[in-house]
Amino acid sequence: MDKLQQHIIEELHVKPEIDPAAETREIINFLKDYVKKYSFIKSFVLGISGGQDSTLLGKIAQLATDELNEEGHSIKFYGVRLPYGEQRDEDDARDAMEFISPSVETTVNIKEAVDAGVKALADSGYELSDFVEGNGKARERMKVQYAIAAHTGGVVLGTDHAAEALTGFYTKHGDGAADLAPLTGLNKRQGRDILKYLGAAAHLYEKIPTADLEDDKPLLSDEEALGVTYHHIDDFLEGKTVPDEAYDRIKTLYYQSQHKRDLPYNRYNLPV
Template sequence: MMLDPRALRIDPSFVERRILDFISEQVSAAGLKGGIVAVSGGLDSSVTLALSAKALGGNRVRALMMPEQGLTSESDITDALEVAEMFGVTCDVVDITPVIRAIYSALPNYDPQDLISAGNVKARVRMIINYYYANRLGKMVIGSSNKSELLTGYFTKYGDGAADLFPLADLYKTQVRQLARHLGLPRRIIEKVPTAGLWPGQSDEGELGVKYELLDLILLGWERGMSVESVAEELGVGVELVRGVFERVRRSRHKRVFPLILRLSSNKSELGSGSSWGGEGGRS
């Protein structure tokens, strides 16, 4: 079978070494003093914080926990602070509630029933705070998006999708869990229900309509250039489910590319390459 779960197994020690070198080299090459990591108390940000601290030293990393009143749980704040303490990182808690309320009140067409638009404001407010700290402290923003999220477009463009580095971007969600166990993160964080925390009751798998264990195998089939029908047959799932995942990848491509530039000259530069993360992948 091409899509056996064993195909997603990683060598966590090897992956850890590669990521530590990547973070260290990129921060050094940029001439910056360290890293900024937004933390939520969840799996991905906890792994990113742990790796950043191991790569740079905890004293060169600043963690930011940015809760919203009435939505972010105390347990998530506690978990984020615990992981920061585990790896010797200072974690600032910045309440975003006054900021998002001010933005909502300033928008003539604000609609609280439009959960996605309102939720994306929160993600972009957190991005602004990340980069304020990065500018103020001379550090690089280290993002925590994984391959499953990036390929399906399950992130906010210029929100959590905005960072200088994505150390986990070539790891599926299930692979990030493997790495988390290797790093010794608390079990409750590893097994926590994944959520972006943008509105009450939100969960990744609820929005995506599929468990990560299955989603990652479907995406692996897409990466290997398999057809919708072949993936569905091999995994024993419906064709419509697989087609829906492939469509998510296709429709979200604009979120993974730099803004396109109209070429008006023959001069060569890095501008307007339109390069994307994730390539073209499988057939729909």
């Protein structure tokens, strides 16, 4: 393991291995401690897509919510469906919601808002690419979550974890925006192990990860978009040796996405 790999592992707080029960308890306690410290918090809000990450965090958030209410706090978890029109993996999203069983389940279809924004830009001379439109969908989803959080006196939860943070595989100010990031430090493999421990149906953690933001490339897999497998990303984050080609791709993704992990640059903090 070279210095760069060690630096990334330390920066992203990745453990070489986890105990799913202990890790689950640590995340639950983190959420509970936050609410106890800031007693004005009345809700957690999270968009539920039917993918591994939101299913995992949604379930843990509901477990924390249940414990807080049992201990005398008054708090709700809002599981929010945010389809763009008709969701292609609708069945998975429904199954995820059933598994999570949130305090409040709500659906906001973002298609009309996204399409109106795209049209307004086109009318002003800006024809957006499918990729840029996809980023707009992610940002619209986060806008909705923050509106619900403001309305319910809550905070928005984010699903960012080490494998995403390393590669920058999220939309800046979209799914990368949140108040709390409870999954920090986990890689994809570890998140899958926790879902198994929590009793999720296999198809909810075995499904091929996809952001599904581009209309021209429906259900494009994360791995195809990244150019490297999560298996190699996870091995890298656990301090293991990965093939040279995978290492080089991971290194490139890490450097290219540094701006996503930093606060906004100003005159005094530009990277060297």
